Amino acid sequence: MRVAVAVALALAARAGALDNGLGLTPQMGYSTWNDFRCDGLTADAVKRIADRIVELGLATLGYRYLNIDDCWSRELSPEGLLVEDPLAFPEGIAALVDYVHERGLLFGIYTCRGTRTCALRPGSKGLERHHAAQFAQWGVDYVKEDSCFASNEHEQAFSEYAAMRDALNSTGHPLFFSLCGWNTWYAPRGAQLANSWRIAPDCDEWANVYVAVRTNEALARFAGPGGWNDPDMLVGSHPDAAVQLTPRQVQTQFNLWAVMASPLLIGSSILRMPGSDLATYSNEEVIRINQDPLGVQGVPVWSSCPPFAPRDNWWMAPWTMPQDVARMWTRLLSTCLVAAAALIALLARALRFTRGAAPAVHGAHDPILLAPVATDGSTLADKAPSPALPRARAAIWRYCVSRGCLAAMLVLLALLSLPALAMLVAIHAMKPRAEPCQQVWVRPLEGGAAAICLVNFAPDVARIVCDAACLDQAGFPLGVHVRDVVARRDMGPVQSLDMDVPGDGGSFLFRVSPRD
Numbered sequence: 001m002r003v004a005v006a007v008a009l010a011l012a013a014r015a016g017a018l019d020n021g022l023g024l025t026p027q028m029g030y031s032t033w034n035d036f037r038c039d040g041l042t043a044d045a046v047k048r049i050a051d052r053i054v055e056l057g058l059a060t061l062g063y064r065y066l067n068i069d070d071c072w073s074r075e076l077s078p079e080g081l082l083v084e085d086p087l088a089f090p091e092g093i094a095a096l097v098d099y100v101h102e103r104g105l106l107f108g109i110y111t112c113r114g115t116r117t118c119a120l121r122p123g124s125k126g127l128e129r130h131h132a133a134q135f136a137q138w139g140v141d142y143v144k145e146d147s148c149f150a151s152n153e154h155e156q157a158f159s160e161y162a163a164m165r166d167a168l169n170s171t172g173h174p175l176f177f178s179l180c181g182w183n184t185w186y187a188p189r190g191a192q193l194a195n196s197w198r199i200a201p202d203c204d205e206w207a208n209v210y211v212a213v214r215t216n217e218a219l220a221r222f223a224g225p226g227g228w229n230d231p232d233m234l235v236g237s238h239p240d241a242a243v244q245l246t247p248r249q250v251q252t253q254f255n256l257w258a259v260m261a262s263p264l265l266i267g268s269s270i271l272r273m274p275g276s277d278l279a280t281y282s283n284e285e286v287i288r289i290n291q292d293p294l295g296v297q298g299v300p301v302w303s304s305c306p307p308f309a310p311r312d313n314w315w316m317a318p319w320t321m322p323q324d325v326a327r328m329w330t331r332l333l334s335t336c337l338v339a340a341a342a343l344i345a346l347l348a349r350a351l352r353f354t355r356g357a358a359p360a361v362h363g364a365h366d367p368i369l370l371a372p373v374a375t376d377g378s379t380l381a382d383k384a385p386s387p388a389l390p391r392a393r394a395a396i397w398r399y400c401v402s403r404g405c406l407a408a409m410l411v412l413l414a415l416l417s418l419p420a421l422a423m424l425v426a427i428h429a430m431k432p433r434a435e436p437c438q439q440v441w442v443r444p445l446e447g448g449a450a451a452i453c454l455v456n457f458a459p460d461v462a463r464i465v466c467d468a469a470c471l472d473q474a475g476f477p478l479g480v481h482v483r484d485v486v487a488r489r490d491m492g493p494v495q496s497l498d499m500d501v502p503g504d505g506g507s508f509l510f511r512v513s514p515r516d
């Protein structure tokens with residue numbers, strides 16, 4: 001019954017959907033971004049990655065897309081075409097696509113609907129047709145289009161994404177279209193625009209897994225075969241990868257992405273993948289839940305979490321900044337503040353000396369180069385004969401002090417520091433946090449089965465119970481057959497699920513089916 005309602009809702013929300021025949025189940029593959037960002041994105045690296053995806057058996061499991069992310073392109077040609085970095089891709093992208101295809105994989109590429117990509121490479125704004133044609137000509141299979149350096153105005157965003165959608169269609173080559181706008185407001189229009197659409201900020205730490213999951217709660221009806229909500233890529237546990245979770249959180253992100261019918265794009269260090277990550281990503285039973293052909297996104301049926309209202313995300317806003325951007329700003333602003341503080345201290349000291357209010361520091365060099373005023377109270381002019389230049393400087397200095405411009409500079413510097421300080425405080429105060437709460441998610445599956453995920457976002461172990469009423473919500477009024485798909489263990493028929501779930505990102509994922 002519930003399944004029927006969910007399917008009907010999903011169909012109703014998806015009239016006029018993009019029809020390129022792709023994304024009938026959520027996309028699976030690997031992306032370079034969470035593995036190594038821009039550093040070392042070369043054709044050689046991508047070739048080794050392609051070999052590795054096959055060697056690890058991931059290709060056979062369905063991880064077919066090998067997606068290069070930002071930083072592959074260097075500049076626009078005079079004709080407006082994207083030019084690959086000649087050092088990193090000496091043979092060009094087309095040769096690399098061939099290599100990846102020969103390994104039985106599909107090739108994904110990245111661009112941005114703005115004037116520039118998030119890493120400041122050229123964007124596709126106004127050049128959608130040119131770039132789509134290039135991608136098709138190279139034999140690319142998948143295009144991710146980001147949203148940096150672009151308008152946050154909804155209709156404009158929709159029309160820019162529609163331009164790329166239509167450009168891709170007009171190539172006549174089936175290209176999976178991954179819209180990357182990191183906002184919930186894409187979801188109602190998502191299926192018309194793309195095969196998947198990002199709904200939340202970058203998922204680059206555990207707190208952002210929480211944010212993505214809470215954001216996705218209300219969006220289930222927009223997802224279905226052909227178009228999916230995208231809570232972002234998977235994060236692995238290798239310490240050398242650009243971002244990481246703990247092995248337990250890796251498993252839980254994977255479980256949640258399965259019940260949420262989310263894209264599975266591996267972000268762990270692929271060349272040195274930890275055994276735990278490989279085991280997690282290789283679990284066919286979890287993959288099977290993710291790839292269920294019914295294509296219904298799960299919903300929470302029980303939650304102890306506080307109400308959650310997703311914010312409008314802007315990549316430079318303190319509440320939505322990717323870790324890298326937050327780190328960059330923190331470094332930059334702290335450096336500015338330290339420099340400003342040093343200048344303020346020096347100016348203040350100079351003012352004190354100039355006014356003769358402070359005791360002299362005999363023999364010490366006045367640290368202010370600007371202030372050739374002797375520390376014993378005598379003026380520079382009284383001192384030994386000096387060349388013209390220092391004398392002129394001294395005159396300017398005296399003029400400046402008498403006019404209070406030193407004090408004004410001090411005040412100005414202090415005022416200028418305030419926004420920087422406020423920004424730093426905001427970045428840290430608004431950092432996303434996982435609430436210490438628990439949830440039970442249910443996803444209807446083909447054949448009257450369902451997946452049930454119990455997740456604990458709190459730091460400590462918590463007992464989570466999915467009782468008869470909870471199972472009833474999942475569409476199972478009576479005892480059901482339960483299988484723990486992570487432990488790969490049959491639990492037989494049960495009347496309720498009652499588990500101690502480890503803290504700091506623990507979870508269970510069950511497949512339940514009717515008793516007979």
Ligand SMILES: *[C@@H]1O[C@H](CO)[C@@H](O)[C@H](O)[C@H]1NC(C)=O
Pocket residue numbers: 018019020021168169170171172173174175
């Ligand atoms: C282009 O769009 C039409 C209409 O939706 C669709 O039938 C066709 O398959 C699309 N072609 C490609 C290559 O995506």
